[in-house]
Amino acid sequence: MLEDEKKLVEQAKQGDASSFGDLYDHYVQPIYRFILLKVSSGEEAQDLTHDVFMKAWRTLPNFQERGFPFSSWLYKIARNRVIDHYRTKKPNTSLEDFLQVESEEFLEGARFETEFDIKIAVTEVKKAMKSLTEEQQDVILMKYVEELEIYEIAKILDKKEGAVRVIQHRALEKLKKKFGKTNEK
């Protein structure tokens, strides 16, 4: 969590663009990453990330902090935006179809610190994620990539913490099997 986050959020709620800028700088990376791993290309991830922060800025005056970090709210917006994206843009295309897109196209627009091994990791994760439900993907990405706490994930998904733990366990079991198969090949 960002230092002085509450203060920044309060100031941004009053229309302080600079405070929102600080929040943007801090959260754009995890939100972009979360979206990138759920859509077919880096460009789409950029567009959706922009939409998420635009919505956050526009509706921030109505944001009510209820004991959860600001990031939970952002992830919730991001998740809904991705769902809308699939619903409106490609009504007859499933998430699985998107995940079939070649990794080169998928990675376009994204930047990696160590290009080679990350590209391999992304390709492996993409393949393995095909076996998971959308909810399981969300939990895995939030828990192991973004390292969110279970209570935060529960808040974002509107679920009980116990239910999130069950989803996480099942998803991890599936992934272990998938990665096992991939490594055997």
Next chain:
Amino acid sequence: MKNNVETILHSLQRITPDAGFCARSKAQIIARSQEEKLVRVNWAVALFAHKSARFVVGFASIVLLTTVGVSSYVASNTRSLASSFNNKALAQEADLLDVQIHIKEAVYYDESAEQIALALEEIAK
């Protein structure tokens, strides 16, 4: 294996968006104005929060109940009163009354004629 999965997932943290995109996006966003703050009022709480509000709600409820009661009573009575002013029904009633009067008159004349005849016979004797 679990560690392998987690390590691969963890390594994805190194994905970062393009710096140029971030700068452009942020500038566009903060150039826009925010939405007006919605005033969310919980009416149930607002209505019963103050003593005067409670009194107003209570009084208004009584007035409303009384008005509804009186108006429904008047409406039901007006219906029977209105039906009593129905011209056709009144004419029919009047006709029936007239016939009954005629019959009673006929019976009376019939009886009185008999009595007169008997009386005349008595006198003639």
